[in-house]
Amino acid sequence: MKQIWNKVVRSQYCDRLRKRSWIFGLILVSQLILALYYLGYTYSLGDMGVAEALGLSLYSLVHVGAWAVGLWLIAGVPSSRIGSKVILGLTAIISIFVFLVEVVLLMEYKTLYNVDLALLLISTSSREAGESFSIIRLSSFMWAGLGTAVSVLLSVFINKLISRSRTMKGVLGTALAALIIGGLAFIPVVSAHINERVIPSLYTTSFDRAVLSTGYGYWLSLKVEKRYAAMKNLESLNDLKVEDEPFKEPIDIVFILGESVSRNYMHCYNYPVANTPTLDSLERDSSLVLFRDVIAPATTTNYSCQRTLTYYTHNEGKGDWYEYPNLLATVKKAGWATAWVTNQETTGIYSVSRIFSPFADVVRERHSATDTNEHGLNNLRGSYDEGLLPLLQSYAGLPDSLRKQSPRGLFEVIHLMGSHFDYAKRFPDEFARFKASDLPRRLGKDKDRVVANYLNSIYYTDYVIKQIVQRYAQKPTLIFYMSDHGEILYDNPEDPDFYGHSPYAITSSAVSIPFMVYMSPSLKQKYPQLLTLFKEAQNRRISSDLLTHTLTSFLGIKTRFNTPELNFLGAQYNESRPRMVTATEGGTFEFKDK
Structure with a gap:
């Protein structure tokens, strides 16, 4: 055994390892930068003690070391010049790419790549991805570049140290020991994904996360795809009955689903800029009732709608959200015609429209392929929410056959683009009413422009709501408006330079949403x-x-899922129920009242 070991140490393979040890240094340093930064941030939040932090630091060193050693040993295999250039080039490019991506994620969202982000990528259109990319701060790219430079310089230093060593025996022995120990540390990571559990990012490297999180996210999306048929089966609604229905004749019920609107920036909720004149007027006339303390169950559209548009709830839910009946399916079975009208793109098997529109009798989509191509990627000027107005439905205008099987009326969902960034692309030029000088708090030229555009997007949404109200004002109609989640506008104390909606920052603006009924x-x-x-x-x-729970109970619908304590319009509503919000890596946190 000793002779074999000595032969290996003196082999050309070890000579190649000696010369190529920079790849080991590049991977080791870059991954340790990510692990230690994220560990330091997590520790600063008070989520762990000193002993746990030190233990995780040691674990990260071993696990990262194993990946660095493993890829280094592979890089030493090719003996030809072309083979070595290919394997070294690919390894370096992949290592630097995943490092750059995760540094930007850390700077922007204080997180590393995970299953949540994989699911967001799967459900996000190219346009939305382009707009998300466009708001990343230059400083984040600069930090990523600096981190890459440090990794490269230290990898050169490590390469010189190993190259100058008299023998590879000690180096190779240490490397193999790290590979074995680190390999054992990899077992719980793989096991967790096989058993449908998500390991926190602290226990993984970029390579683990890139492969396992993306694969697991894609598997989850396929799992949901397979559930569509079961969701349509509606066996869970076999006990459905309607009692004490509130209306004696068919009516139109319109549910307007807004996008990224925080009530903290609406005049009707006391923001000191008059960007909701229609809503203000309707409330004064007692035609509109504002609900003043509503929060979203998540800070992203998918997670939020999976809860708001189904019977699944944070606190009481057992199993997965798609195992519960959804709102459209329930009211349809109760005798309502259903319609889904959307201005959001429907690409992505995990998108909101892809999930819920199949349960509607009538589907109208503003964003066809023609719309997207006409206005260009990431520049959909012209695809404003008012483009939905000609697509709106009414019970009186439905085919006789559909009205016959739907005697209670029409339940219509209208999904707006609302205030989704890029805010300046959400309203026509004539709605650019507010400027930096109108803001109650000045933040600097660039930030003021972003906030002003956000206020203008709400001003335009107010106009769209006005047009929708006018179309139904002469009919017996009930109109609800609610946003899927809020938005952060430089008001997160932990990251005052960030704006947008983040899956990870639970602030008042991120979850405080408008909910109202006309x-x-x-x-x-x-x-x-x-x-x-x-x-x-x-x-x-x-x-x-x-x-x-609330809308179905309001309509007199009774199922085994309806509970009086979960009907916020009912007399038995449990107002002390904790309000949970989905955040980092699928975890949930209670939103505390101030």
Whole structure:
């Protein structure tokens, strides 16, 4: 055995390893930078003690070392010049690329690549991805470049140290020991993904995360795809019945689903810029009731809608969200015609439209392939929300056959682009009303422009809501408006230079959303008790993951999923229920009232 070992140490393979040890140094240094920075950030949040932090530091060193050694040993195999250049070049490019991506993620979102981000990529269109990329700060790229430079310089230093060593015996022995120990540390990571559990990023390297998180995310999306048929089966709604329905004749119910609107930046919720004139006027006339303490169950569209548009809830849910009936399927089975009208792109098997629109009797999509190509990638000027107006439905305009099988009326979901960044592309030029001089708090030229554009996007949404209200004002109609989640606008104390919606920052602006209900004149006159019902509930503590529970109960629908304590319009509503928000890597945290 000793002779074999001595032969290996003196072989040309070891000579190649000696010359190529810079690749070991590049991987080791770059991955340790990521691991230690993220560990330091997590420690600063008070989520771990000193002993745990030191233990994780040691684990990271061993695990990262194993990856660096393993890839280094592979890089030493090719003996030809071409083979060595190919393997070294690919390894270096991949290592630097994943490092750059994760440094930017750390700077922007204080996270590393994980399953949540993999699912977001799967469900995100190229346009939305382009807009997300366009708001990344230059400083994040500069930090990524600096980290790469440090990694390269230290890898050159490590290469010189190993090259000058008299024998490879000690170096190779240490490397193999690190590979074995680090390999054992890799077992729980793989096991967790096989058993459908997500290991926190602290226990993985970029290579683990790139392969396992992407693979697991894609597997989850395929799992949901397979569940579509089961979701349509609706066996879980076999016990559905309708009792004490609130309306004596068919009506139109319109649910407007907004995008990225924080009520903290709406005048109707006391923001000191008059960007909601329509909503202000409707509230003064008692045609509109504002709910003043509603938060979203997540800070991203997919996670939020998976809860708001199904019976699944954070606190009470068992199993996966797609195992629960959704809102459209439930009201449809109860005798309502259903419609889905969207201005959001429908690409991605995990997108909101892809998941829920199949349950609608009528589907109208503003973003066809023609729309996207016409206006160009990341420049969809012209695809404004008012383009949905000609697509709106009404019960009276439905085919006779559909009305016959849907005697209770029409339930229509209208999904807006709302205030999704890039904010300046969400409104026509004539709605660019507010400037930096109108802001109550000045943040600097560039930041002021971003905030002003956000306020203008809400101003335009107010106009779109006005147009929708006018189309239904002469009919007995109930219109709900709610945003999927809020938005951060330089108001996160931990990262005051960030704006956008982050899966990881749970701030007031990120989750505080508008929720309101409008009653047409004829409906309000015929059912005056509705105004009383809504006003009695408007100041309650609410999480929008109870939307499906509440709207179905309001319509008199009874199923085994409906619980009086989860109906925020009902007398038995549990207002002390903790309000949970989905955040980092699928974890949930309670939103604390201030």
